[in-house]
Amino acid sequence: MSHLPGLDLTRLAEWLVAERTLSARLIAGGRSNLTYEIGDGERVWVLRRPPVGPVLATAHDVAREYRVMAALAGTGVPVPAMYALCTDDSVIGAPFYLMEKVDGTPFRRAAQLARLGPDRARRISLRLVDTLVALHDVDPAEVGLADFGRAEGFLDRQVRRWSAQLAAAGSGDLPAAEELRSRLASNVPAQSRPGIVHGDYRLDNVLVDSADRLTAVIDWEMATVGDPLTDLALLIAYQKLSRLPGGHLVTDAASAPGQLTEDEVHSRYRSRSGRDPAHFGFHLGLACYKLAAIVEGIRHRHLHGQTVGAGFDGIGALTEPLLEIGLAALKEDG
Structure with missing residues (x-):
């Protein structure tokens, strides 16, 4: 399993009770919560967690992100499907959640x-x-x-x-x-x-x-x-x-x-x-x-x-x- 800052794939695999080896790549980092694409060879998810290191109070609350997107499912607002929320810091060092990988481009430039x-x-x-x-x-x-x-x-x-x-x-x-x-x-x-x-x-x-x-x-x-x-x-x-x-x-x-x-x-x-x-x-x-x-x-x-x-x-x-x-x-x- 490859190493990425802020993501322990071994612990994540144990938490998921994964039967296959996990791979991951960083999609976005630094400016906000860290976003990774996670795969096991058959399925693909997206994982979000707070930035590495201390964060400002009230910022980077992944549980709130998870809740609002789950609530908006079925409305006129397009959101990814939510799969799981983990608030146990011992798994990868911070709370995180898993959601559907949605195809599309975030136009930044x-x-x-x-x-x-x-x-x-x-x-x-x-x-x-x-x-x-x-x-x-x-x-x-x-x-x-x-x-x-x-x-x-x-x-x-x-x-x-x-x-x-x-x-x-x-x-x-x-x-x-x-x-x-x-x-x-x-x-x-x-x-x-x-x-x-x-x-x-x-x-x-x-x-x-x-x-x-x-x-x-x-x-x-x-x-x-x-x-x-x-x-x-x-x-x-x-x-x-x-x-x-x-x-x-x-x-x-x-x-x-x-x-x-x-x-x-x-x-x-x-x-x-x-x-x-x-x-x-x-x-x-x-x-x-x-x-x-x-x-x-x-x-x-x-x-x-x-x-x-x-x-x-x-x-x-x-x-x-x-x-x-x-x-x-x-x-x-x-």
């Missing part, structure tokens, strides 16, 4: 989409927005997620949470971060109708098949029940990030020819969802603040050798521009 042409890229972009609308149309209580999060006070808690995450990343002196935090804390608007929030909704967190259909929404580690407009704002914040120097270190797919513009995303979501994105400058400012905290968390883990995978050098250069975009959005909101 603009160059990948450019090969498809602008018409196909636009079709994928439209379906990305429509799937977000479908998610936000799901009643949490009807799928057993009424207690998955507290909608009341959600936006206030988000400001506090990402402030704490930014501080925990040891980012040092960031005056723009303190200014943005202060402005967000003093301008929290009334919340929109509660719904299931993905928490990191973007093009490379969905799988797209050869017919440009979304086959699965993945990476639910930050999912909760709260204000769905935070998902819309984050999707648009990723569009802005994709055009920043160094944005490709996270994702630059939204900058590909044919992708919807920020105004088009906003307009299509509003018309299809029936939600009124009032005070959207606050939501966009919060989304940029959150992205800055995530970027700093990645930078911190990379500096301390806690990431798996390559491509993290220089990611900290995105922090200041994201904070400035957030401040500009709040000022435009009035």
Whole structure:
């Protein structure tokens, strides 16, 4: 059995009572929960576990990922089938779950989409927005997620949470971060109708098949029940990030020819969802603040050798521009 960081195949085989030798390969690592493809020669699964090393409090909760995807089975939101959840750290050193391997491509790079042409890229972009609308149309209580999060006070808690995450990343002196935090804390608007929030909704967190259909929404580690407009704002914040120097270190797919513009995303979501994105400058400012905290968390883990995978050098250069975009959005909101 081959060795991979964060995965003990011998212990996993014992836990599965596997009759065949297991093989594995890392699909994605470092930026979020680690994802591996596991096979025994006949069957294939996907395994998710937290990053190697210490993680920030409340982050990388694979049990929550498992629960929300299991709950969404049978809704209009495409998700993989869930097979098993293990909360015993002694098996591979952290909690993990196994799920169906779904065929499809997570488009992270603009160059990948450019090969498809602008018409196909636009079709994928439209379906990305429509799937977000479908998610936000799901009643949490009807799928057993009424207690998955507290909608009341959600936006206030988000400001506090990402402030704490930014501080925990040891980012040092960031005056723009303190200014943005202060402005967000003093301008929290009334919340929109509660719904299931993905928490990191973007093009490379969905799988797209050869017919440009979304086959699965993945990476639910930050999912909760709260204000769905935070998902819309984050999707648009990723569009802005994709055009920043160094944005490709996270994702630059939204900058590909044919992708919807920020105004088009906003307009299509509003018309299809029936939600009124009032005070959207606050939501966009919060989304940029959150992205800055995530970027700093990645930078911190990379500096301390806690990431798996390559491509993290220089990611900290995105922090200041994201904070400035957030401040500009709040000022435009009035």
